[in-house]
Structures are given as C-alpha cells and as structure tokens.
Amino acid sequence: MDHDQTGCEAAPEGPMLCVNNCGFFxxxxxxxxxxxxxxxxxxxxxxxxxxxxxxxxxxxxxxxSSGVEPAIAANVEISVDSVEPKTISAQPLVASGSEENLEKKPKDGPKRCTNCNKRVGLTGFNCRCGNLFCAVHRYSDKHDCPFDYRTAGRDAIAKANPVVKAEKLDKI
Known part of the structure; x- marks a missing residue:
C-alpha cells in the first residue's frame, strides 16, 4: 500500500539468474x-x-555526391576509433607474448649460479655486473666482478655533494 502511493516498485523477491543461463546472477x-x-x-x-x-x-x-561523403566519413572514423584500440592492443600483446615465450623457453629451467652452476632458486643474488650467484660467490671478489665499484661510488658521492665555492671578493 505504501509503494502505490509513492510510485516505487517492489524489490524482486530474490536474486535473478542471468537470462543466458550461464549460472551467474x-x-x-x-x-x-x-x-x-x-x-x-x-x-x-x-x-x-x-x-x-x-x-x-x-x-x-x-x-x-561529394557533399554527403564527409559526413559519413566522420561518423565512420568515430566508430572505428572506439573499436580499433581494443583490436590493436590485443594483437601486439599476442605478438609480444609469443616473442617473450620464445626468449623465456631457455630460461624456464632452474636458476643457477653463473660461477659454479649450483641451483639457487629464490635465494640467488643478482650482482651489478648482471649475473646471478649463489651465497658463496655473491661478493665481487669471489667471482671476479668486472663492475667498477670505485668509480660508481665516486660518481654517487659527486652527485650527492656538489662543489660549493664562495667568491674570494665580494662584488660591488
């Protein structure tokens, strides 16, 4: 009686299943x-x-005639733009996915130390030289690392501490 006066419809009795019978609501x-x-x-x-x-x-x-064509072309461009990004984004993903799968196939095996070929799994250590090492060979002196830590440290200090020089004489 209250909904008839307000014009509201009653809520459905229970959840309705999808009309396509897929099993969801x-x-x-x-x-x-x-x-x-x-x-x-x-x-x-x-x-x-x-x-x-x-x-x-x-x-x-x-x-x-040529007067009707620009209006049709404008409508087509709008509808094509709304559909094409979906198609374009799907195709490169498939292509890049297949390329990545080709590259990953050799790497699917267990991760191993570059120096002793020991299986490291999740406990491997990545060095700045770009290689993966076990706990024994993780230090740069244990695997003859070609990375120059001294120069990298000097560059980091130079960036963090710029040279500040005051002028000897005050300008008038």
Whole structure:
C-alpha cells in the first residue's frame, strides 16, 4: 500500500539468474544478464553497427555526391576509433607474448649460479655486473666482478655533494 502511493516498485523477491543461463546472477541495470554476458552483447552490437556503417559507407561512397561523403566519413572514423584500440592492443600483446615465450623457453629451467652452476632458486643474488650467484660467490671478489665499484661510488658521492665555492671578493 505504501509503494502505490509513492510510485516505487517492489524489490524482486530474490536474486535473478542471468537470462543466458550461464549460472551467474543478473541485474535489471544489465537487462537481467550477468556483467560478462552484458559486455559480450554490447560488443556484438557495437561490431554490428560498425559493419553496417562500413557497408553503408562503401555503398554510398561509390554512388553519392561529394557533399554527403564527409559526413559519413566522420561518423565512420568515430566508430572505428572506439573499436580499433581494443583490436590493436590485443594483437601486439599476442605478438609480444609469443616473442617473450620464445626468449623465456631457455630460461624456464632452474636458476643457477653463473660461477659454479649450483641451483639457487629464490635465494640467488643478482650482482651489478648482471649475473646471478649463489651465497658463496655473491661478493665481487669471489667471482671476479668486472663492475667498477670505485668509480660508481665516486660518481654517487659527486652527485650527492656538489662543489660549493664562495667568491674570494665580494662584488660591488
């Protein structure tokens, strides 16, 4: 009786399942579909409108006057821009993923000390020279490290402490 006066609808009795019968719960905001099914449906609709507009552009482009073409081209560019980043971002990820897989295949084995070839696993130590070492060879004098710590230390001190010199005579 109270909702009839206010015009509010009653809340549903319980949770509603997705209309696509995927097993998840849907909501009225997503047309009684779960978020995944709703997203897939929206993507299919977007692709269908893109295909229809591109077919219309091809048909109109060959037989229409030049005054109509820029308006159609502007509409097509907007819809293409909204769809292309998804396609472009997916393709390089697949390509870079396959390249990375090729590079990672030799490295899939256990991590080993560069000096003694002992398996180190998670306890390996990375040196500044770029190699991985066990606990015995982790120090630079134990593995004949080519990295110049002295020069690196001098550069760090020089950056942290700039030279400050006062002028001998005050300028007038």
């Amino acid at each position: 849907g909501s009225a905001a997503t047309m009684n579909m779960c978020s995944k099914c709703h997203k897939d449906m929206m993507l299919k609709q977007e692709q269908a409108t893109l295909a229809a507009s591109s077919i219309g552009n091809i048909m109109n482009g060959s037989s229409s």
